[in-house]
Amino acid sequence: MARLHDIVIDCAHPAVTARFWAAALDGYSVAPYDDAELARLRAQGIAGPEDDPTVLVEPSGGGPRLWCQLVPEPKRVKNRLHLDLVSGAAEAEIGRLAGLGATVLARHEDHWVLADPEGNEFCLFPTAS
Template sequence: MDVTLQLTIDCADPAKLVTFWTEALGYVPEPAPGGHATWRAYWADMGVPEEELTEGVGEGPESIVDPDGQGPRVWFQRVPEGKAVKNRVHLDLKVGGGRGVPLPERTRRVRGKVDRLTAAGATVLRVMDEPDMDYYGVVLRDPEGNEFCVV
């Protein structure tokens, strides 16, 4: 059986998270299929009832895709409730290169990515750099509070 993985992130503002996570992952906004100008127009053509197409839904991209076609599609699903508790699942953005790369170089790579992501709207929760651990990573929150790590 074939399985296609899609990562779905609940949020209040899909456009904000599309912008942030394209920067974080190197993905691109997913265009509406079949030459449609918007996802809203596509869904309307597919017979989705107008009452399900609430204001703002589908006017801009609400999903991102890997331009190389390797990673999963990420859909930012608008939900009415805000984030209330710590994530039970989170993403690790592996940019350091692993234990085969000297710690100072891994640290430089992680810090560079963290600097770009904080400029894009992330906030740092904590730095993981215990002495004698040969490890460096940073826990962050995206613009809507979802935790993720850069290692």
């Protein structure tokens, strides 16, 4: 039986998108770059982490990893798959996410639809605190 391992986000600026999701999600951070990884990037002609075409965002505990991957084409239509987030303080979380670069696209009766800095939609649902 298969299990979810990674979620891949296509984007124009992987490092920026990775930093957004690392800050947006509790317990996630951009994977550190060690000397071996920096050498690997340089060998491929990549100046450093800011230009890395695939940036990993790791959970500190369980859960899927996020890969932010460079693609040449811009986002044109609504995502066919999106993330649903929950927060016990949804109104405050909307403000925090907007401060990180998210855009509120719509408010529905039971949730908000937002977009990350690349325009990828995601939803935020309130939970009982």
